[in-house]
Amino acid sequence: MTIKTATPYFILNGRAEQAIAFYQSALGAKIEALQRFGDGNPSCPTALKSRVMHAALRVGDALLMMSDGPTESAPPQGGSVNVALQFDDPEQARRCFDALATNGKVVQPLVDAPWGELFGALSDEFGINWMFNSARGKSS
Template sequence: MATLNTYLNFNGNTEEAFNFYKSVFGGEFLVVQRFGDTPGCDGMPSTDKEKIMHIALPVGPNILMGTDVTQPMPAATLGTGISISVDAASEEEAKALFEGLSAGGTVTMPLEKAFWGALFGMATDKYGIQWMVNHDYDKTDK
């Protein structure tokens, strides 16, 4: 079966955003590549050479990846077209992830027990990324 990973585009603050995600999820970056360290970027403005070309942070069995959008690519537009859903292994993990991701952002649905038998909440982080945090209760949690 294929693996589905999430790739986020930012307008110059990828490194800041990914350090934030690292503080929430833990772990270490698999790779951090800057435009200035890659072939074909010699003529790029010096301010763009320090931007992130590719970064990857493992989150469980998946990888959260990102980049800074530079010219000639159009600017990244953050909006409501996508949410990242995180399934926590425990109620404690769900609470910690939700608290971390919503810090400095906006809670759109508080983390609460939902009618379908889960602990669920939604937040937009301080970088404009929408998150859904879920923990499905099993029979021992109820």
């Protein structure tokens, strides 16, 4: 068996709609799929009908998936996960880094890393951890 890809899946406790709009703005994400708990399920509780059951967003060649989750309670803790983004344009990396850092927490500002590229890390306003790596280009 060959693993062809690993896709991060965010459980956002009722904030998926906000996250989708944010990632569209910050990363240029495109919605590939969006299904709500009430879609095609007439017996769905009213409180869940409009919540996002599943969404898939395309970010460049990458795919991000997310859900509100079925309740307001926090998902079980299972360790730290980071989404690593590789850019070939340092200016685009900077723009996306700055956009995701809005209302978030910068862990490592974008710096010239010892391996010859730009690197930075942050946690966005939804608690998702991101790592940025980019070719330095002429602007660094």
